[in-house]
Amino acid sequence: MPKYLIVGNSAGGIAAVEAIRQVDPKGxxxxxxxxxxxxxxxxxIAEFLMGERPFDERMLFRDADFYSxxxxxxxxxxxxxxxxxxxxxxxxxxxxxxxxERLLLATGGTPIMPPMQGLALEGVHTFVxxxxxxxxxxxxxxxxxxxxxxxxxxxxxxxxxxxLQYGGVQVTLVExxxxxxxxxxxxxxxxxVEARLRxxxxxxxxxxxVVRVLPDAPGARVGGVLLDNGEELPxxxxxxxxxxxxxxxxxxxxxxxxxxxxxxxxxxxxxxxxVYACGDAAESHDFIYGASRVVAIWPNAYIGGRIAGxxxxxxxxxxxGCTAMNAFSYFDLALASGGMFDPEAQEECTTLSKESGExxxxxxxxxxxxxxxxxxxxxxxxxxxxxxxQEQVDVSQFQEHLVADNFGLVKLPRPLRQAWIREDGRVxxxxxxxxxxxxxxxx
Numbered sequence: 001m002p003k004y005l006i007v008g009n010s011a012g013g014i015a016a017v018e019a020i021r022q023v024d025p026k027g028x029x030x031x032x033x034x035x036x037x038x039x040x041x042x043x044x045i046a047e048f049l050m051g052e053r054p055f056d057e058r059m060l061f062r063d064a065d066f067y068s069x070x071x072x073x074x075x076x077x078x079x080x081x082x083x084x085x086x087x088x089x090x091x092x093x094x095x096x097x098x099x100x101e102r103l104l105l106a107t108g109g110t111p112i113m114p115p116m117q118g119l120a121l122e123g124v125h126t127f128v129x130x131x132x133x134x135x136x137x138x139x140x141x142x143x144x145x146x147x148x149x150x151x152x153x154x155x156x157x158x159x160x161x162x163x164l165q166y167g168g169v170q171v172t173l174v175e176x177x178x179x180x181x182x183x184x185x186x187x188x189x190x191x192x193v194e195a196r197l198r199x200x201x202x203x204x205x206x207x208x209x210v211v212r213v214l215p216d217a218p219g220a221r222v223g224g225v226l227l228d229n230g231e232e233l234p235x236x237x238x239x240x241x242x243x244x245x246x247x248x249x250x251x252x253x254x255x256x257x258x259x260x261x262x263x264x265x266x267x268x269x270x271x272x273x274x275v276y277a278c279g280d281a282a283e284s285h286d287f288i289y290g291a292s293r294v295v296a297i298w299p300n301a302y303i304g305g306r307i308a309g310x311x312x313x314x315x316x317x318x319x320x321g322c323t324a325m326n327a328f329s330y331f332d333l334a335l336a337s338g339g340m341f342d343p344e345a346q347e348e349c350t351t352l353s354k355e356s357g358e359x360x361x362x363x364x365x366x367x368x369x370x371x372x373x374x375x376x377x378x379x380x381x382x383x384x385x386x387x388x389x390q391e392q393v394d395v396s397q398f399q400e401h402l403v404a405d406n407f408g409l410v411k412l413p414r415p416l417r418q419a420w421i422r423e424d425g426r427v428x429x430x431x432x433x434x435x436x437x438x439x440x441x442x443x
Contacts, residue, residue: 002030002073004312005090005098007080007250008106009033010042011298012279012305014062016104019309021070027313029072030098032090036077037130038064043298045133049162055130085254085272102274102312105251105262106305109244109280109296114150118213123222124238127159136239140166144236148225149173150210152180154326156241157193161330163239164200172203172233174210174225184326186342188353189335189360189376196331213238246281246294259283261294266318268308276312278304285321288339288371288389295322325386327379336379338386339372340364354403361403368396381407387420 004020006013009031017029039061047053057064067074079093089099111126113119123144125136140163147163149156152175163171173180179190180197197204209228216223224234246261255272257263262270262277264284269276278284279301283292300322310317327336343349343364349371353362357377363385364372370388375381385402388395393416395402401411409417 002098003027003101004029004104005100005102006031006104006106007033007090008104008108008279008281009035009039009074009076010106010108010279011039011061011301012106012108012308013104014039014066015302015305016106016276016278016309016312017066017070017072019306020313023310023313023315029070030075030100031067031072032075032078032080032092032098034077034079035129035131038062038067038076040130042129045127045130046158046162048130049127049133049137049159050165051137080250082252083250083254083256085256085275088274103276104305104308104312105256105270105275105277105281106279106301107247107250107281108301110247111240112242112245113240114210114242116210116212118215118222119240121213121215121222122220123236124213124240126240127155128244136237139237140169144169146170146235147172147237147239148210148233148235149239149241150225151175151241151243152177152204152206153183153241153243154181154328155243156239157181157328157330159239159241160197160202164202164331170201170203172205172235173197174208174227175204175206176209178207180204180206184324184337184341185335186337186362186374188355188362189337189374192360192376193331193333193335196333200331210238244280244296248281259292263292266320267311267316268304268319269311276308278308284319286323287321287392288323295324297322297325299325320390323389325382327382334375334377334379336375336382337373338382339370339389340366341372341374343372352399352403354405356405359405361407363399363402365395365399368394368399370395370402373402384409384412 006016040059041061044053044059053059081091081093083090089097091097111128126132149160152173160171160173163169181190210225211228212226214224222238224232226232248258251258257271261281261283264270264277264282268278280296283294286293307317307319323339325338349364349366351364359377362374369392373385401407
């Protein structure tokens, strides 16, 4: 009987295993995942699609012997059909029923598919998993040349960037809102990215939506799309990148409360005792908004999984929260943002910004605290900005430095700088910095 059962085999689930093993070296652990692969880096599927990274050790999230070394029983390529929380067991689609004492739901997100005709046609693809990237790559190798990407968010831009690496592929990006990247960039930055896309030959249609996927003449494959204004766009392939929603269906018929995601407390425990959740499927504390929100970023999943793992194993740990932080380097542009980066509806917020050639910096302040930022061109100090937000530092004495060309750790007040160095001996730098330090073992 597994003492610990983890549903999900990505950042949160792996982090939970590591935390559990720090506390409990002997308790039995089982992982169930509907993907048949060992844990891999999901952000790397863009490189896989481009042919720059094969699926080998370089793409794995942990070494190949991770599971055996940590004595983890794996059920890969198997789906959990339902949970019996009262009976403490999970029913699998292979007929097994796995019992458990502590359960972690690290189920992640599933692609949003808008209600429209034609989604079952061959040539409609999503871009979230390794298998998605495999199918897309094969379609391109088979000769697909005209692609419509539906959705101008982070996934849509990642897919577009990958498609542009294939010679002769014509990409049309369709975004319902008036600009792309609305959930991670402000208007000036979005405009910069849009200009770069057009320069690279992408047909960009904002304020438009796809209402139907059209079949080709035989009727089995994609032949085009129909827009909301009646225009038809011929294509060979459609990439659905509208976004992802938390996978919370396992909560149906259980005491586990769900809003947008699984509701968890500061210990990452749900409303059902002994059941924990983390990552893209959980609503955890956002320290900028002061509320529970789904923050679907890799560092949040990892930190949340560790906190859950410590608590599952009996070592009390509290999650201090996170907030949105995104970064990408697509189209030869480096971008990063965090927190409340575009506070148009927040009357108490003020902004400072500076544009210098190809570099743009913007910070958002509220009550002398940094609550958000956007960086374009030079993102080296995004880790410093995130930590200022996280620790709610009063920046009133040096706020003008936050957007300066030479901003860095040396521009912070000496007591703060020395305290940071004494605390952990490191200088926070890039946007890959961890999204929280809620337990000593997280460091």
